Amino acid sequence: MGFPVITSVANVLAHVPGLVRYGSKPLRDLAQEPARMDDIARHLRSYEDAVAYGPNQAFLGNIEPETLRTVPRPWFNAPDRGAPSEGAFGDLIGEAELLGLLKLCDRARLVQMDEATLAAAAKGLVGRRMAAAAEMEALKPAAADAIRRAVESGEAIPLWHGDRVVGSMARGHEADEALTANVLLENLAGKATGVLALRRLLAQVDGRLGPDDIEFVVAGSEEAVGDRYQRGGGNIGKAIAEDAGLRRATGFDVKAFCASTLYAVFNAAALIQAGTFSRVAVVAGGSLAKLGMKYRAHVAKQMPILEDVLAGVAVLLERDGGDGPRVRLDTLGLHTIASGSSQQAIVQELVMGPLAKAGCTLTEVDRYATEMHNPEVTEPAGSGDVPLGNYRLIGALGALKGHIPRTGVDAFIAAHGLPGYAPTQGHIASAVCYLAHAARAMRAGTMRRALFMAKGSLFLGRMTEMSDGVSFLVEA
Amino acid sequence: MELKGKRVLAIGERDGVNGAAIEACVKSAGAEVLYVETQCFV
Numbered sequence: 001m002g003f004p005v006i007t008s009v010a011n012v013l014a015h016v017p018g019l020v021r022y023g024s025k026p027l028r029d030l031a032q033e034p035a036r037m038d039d040i041a042r043h044l045r046s047y048e049d050a051v052a053y054g055p056n057q058a059f060l061g062n063i064e065p066e067t068l069r070t071v072p073r074p075w076f077n078a079p080d081r082g083a084p085s086e087g088a089f090g091d092l093i094g095e096a097e098l099l100g101l102l103k104l105c106d107r108a109r110l111v112q113m114d115e116a117t118l119a120a121a122a123k124g125l126v127g128r129r130m131a132a133a134a135e136m137e138a139l140k141p142a143a144a145d146a147i148r149r150a151v152e153s154g155e156a157i158p159l160w161h162g163d164r165v166v167g168s169m170a171r172g173h174e175a176d177e178a179l180t181a182n183v184l185l186e187n188l189a190g191k192a193t194g195v196l197a198l199r200r201l202l203a204q205v206d207g208r209l210g211p212d213d214i215e216f217v218v219a220g221s222e223e224a225v226g227d228r229y230q231r232g233g234g235n236i237g238k239a240i241a242e243d244a245g246l247r248r249a250t251g252f253d254v255k256a257f258c259a260s261t262l263y264a265v266f267n268a269a270a271l272i273q274a275g276t277f278s279r280v281a282v283v284a285g286g287s288l289a290k291l292g293m294k295y296r297a298h299v300a301k302q303m304p305i306l307e308d309v310l311a312g313v314a315v316l317l318e319r320d321g322g323d324g325p326r327v328r329l330d331t332l333g334l335h336t337i338a339s340g341s342s343q344q345a346i347v348q349e350l351v352m353g354p355l356a357k358a359g360c361t362l363t364e365v366d367r368y369a370t371e372m373h374n375p376e377v378t379e380p381a382g383s384g385d386v387p388l389g390n391y392r393l394i395g396a397l398g399a400l401k402g403h404i405p406r407t408g409v410d411a412f413i414a415a416h417g418l419p420g421y422a423p424t425q426g427h428i429a430s431a432v433c434y435l436a437h438a439a440r441a442m443r444a445g446t447m448r449r450a451l452f453m454a455k456g457s458l459f460l461g462r463m464t465e466m467s468d469g470v471s472f473l474v475e476a
Numbered sequence: 477m478e479l480k481g482k483r484v485l486a487i488g489e490r491d492g493v494n495g496a497a498i499e500a501c502v503k504s505a506g507a508e509v510l511y512v513e514t515q516c517f518v
Contacts, residue, residue: 341494341497342494343492371518384491389491424518459514465495465496467490
């Protein structure tokens, strides 16, 4: 048996300007200075602008990321008005649709939504084949005044659509900091976008496979589901599988900061390689906490707040998947405790490690997928072009090892790198968002080999000063 | 800059120079490090 095959990948987005206020940075700022909401509201984008935005079109697979090199910056001033919300890998849904999904995924009955929003959600989601008409019709709209009363009681936070409160999210306990309305909204947004990605994945394999054919789900999101006795207890993977209709599956979560989803992919591949399962899905929902993370810089520079989308990814791996792209489990790049936390040490382990195991040189890998964050989001806040920084380091290390000439770093980046295009949804931007593109190119015969590497900032959790990372080659 | 005898707050960045590396450098130059942190901006 060869290595497990990636048979399908879904990339989805949800435009949620009304939830930007609940991102960690805006939420903290608004608690101190509520008037900042006016600044935020003035800089939020319309759904049409989000759809027409080149990086979002690249994420959905309607254009290749490389195409962005031909689009003049700033990309938000170069909209493609003819671009569709339907993508090759998944759709960019609107806010009403996402709010409807929150209600659909709310097993604890903490979400209330008005009738008009549920109707708009049903129209959109059923039209996209992401929900059945019957399950949307079964959602009960909030009774008149119930939303206002829930918010005024202090037990729920309002859910906005445009300038209207259309719903509410209630807390799960009167004194549990792990079950506040804000925490639960973050978890439910992650679950809903994960469900959207997994449902899209099922639509892509419909006719060949059904929901009952997937045996196991590994989730690689960044939320922390749990209560006061087990904050971050987890298994959102199983919760997502339930609402995607995978009745015969179970699952678990993998947690490793932004490297989570890539860890999940290699764990799923390893479970198949071990003979434990024949089909495993990896899923990751979006990070509400990261909405508006750099909004202050965007507002100061008079640009739209670009961190207004939640992302989701789902990947199907199979034992008998034909000739598709395979996860080379024999090329894992791992950042060990002895590796050290300098960027050079990390890249040495995550790039040179897999290359050495595969017997490849730097230029024998067609594409390097690193942290594919959109530079238009990060540069205004002084965080630089993250993928470009990674590529310079990879190129420099390659030059040191003699794989490319010392003057060849820029040429290496042009030929083997990619422009950043992913929203700053850490675990999804970290390489896994390029799996769909690479798999498509490998099936088309235009790509032979790609390296996927993700880094995790473990030190942020204050339990260690270490970094982390994981990588592997995917080969046609 | 003369670092000997200075007290330093070291704020590193994941994609650039991390806090631990700054700490090691300034200590070797004779500074006293009061606080070290590494930030991640993505």
